[in-house]
Amino acid sequence: MIKHIVLLTWQEGVSQAQIDAVTSAFQELGKEIPEVLNYSFGQDAGIYRGNANYALIAEFRNEADLKAYVVHPSHQALLSTVTGPILKSFQSIQIKV
Amino acid sequence: MIKHIVLLTWQEGVSQAQIDAVTSAFQELGKEIPEVLNYSFGQDAGIYRGNANYALIAEFRNEADLKAYVVHPSHQALLSTVTGPILKSFQSIQIKV
Structure with missing residues (x-):
């Protein structure tokens, strides 16, 4: 199996409503693309x-x-319209497990 | 549940043996610390x-x-002696799922 991991850092001034829109968009995308076996996502818990x-x-x-x-x-559209406009930087990796 | 995610970038010239030592160390650490429910780790698959x-x-x-x-x-020792000496940078996050 392959785990695809992405960490996102937002631009200054991004609102909670914009972050919630990201979460809603990922929820929909996970249902739409059958190749996705498991899909976990969310904002930083604020612990560190x-x-x-x-x-x-x-x-x-x-x-x-x-x-x-x-x-x-649908993934490309999400990147263009939901995460892209508020994104400062991101880092990705795929690991085989 | 909390997922703790860390992405690591190595210094130039790190060998496969050094990376394998990281993997071995994480395998041992996952067995040693009972609070760890699930532990997945590995090097980039080289796809992107x-x-x-x-x-x-x-x-x-x-x-x-x-x-x-x-x-x-044991976690702190791993950071000091196994990943620390070959680390260029890292990024972490914790998400509640």
């Missing part, structure tokens, strides 16, 4: 300082399913 | 460019268990 602001973990059977997700039009 | 080099996901029942893990002497 210096953290990223938001994380997403998506699990896939294999590399082909991961790539189908990445290029899926 | 620009990624972090290594990821760890640890799951805990609650914030108290997370904090017990963070300050555990």
Whole structure:
């Protein structure tokens, strides 16, 4: 299995409503793309300082399913319209487990 | 439940043997600290460019268990002696799921 992990850092001044819109969009996307086996996401819990602001973990059977997700039009639309406009930086990784 | 996620980027010139030593150390640590419910870790699969080099996901029942893990002497020893010497940068987050 492949775990696809993304940590997101928002621009200054992003509102809770904008973050909630990210969460809603991921909830919909996880239901829409059948290749996603498990989908976990959420904002930083506020326990430690210096953290990223938001994380997403998506699990896939294999590399082909991961790539189908990445290029899926609904995923690309989310990146363009929901996370993209409020994003300062992000870091990704895929690990085989 | 809390997911604790860390993405690590290594210094230039880190060897596969050093990365394998990280994996071995995390395998032992996951067995040693009872607060860890699930522990997933591994190096980047090499599918996309620009990624972090290594990821760890640890799951805990609650914030108290997370904090017990963070300050555990064996965890601190791993940071000092295994990951610390080869680390360029890292980014963390905790999300409630």
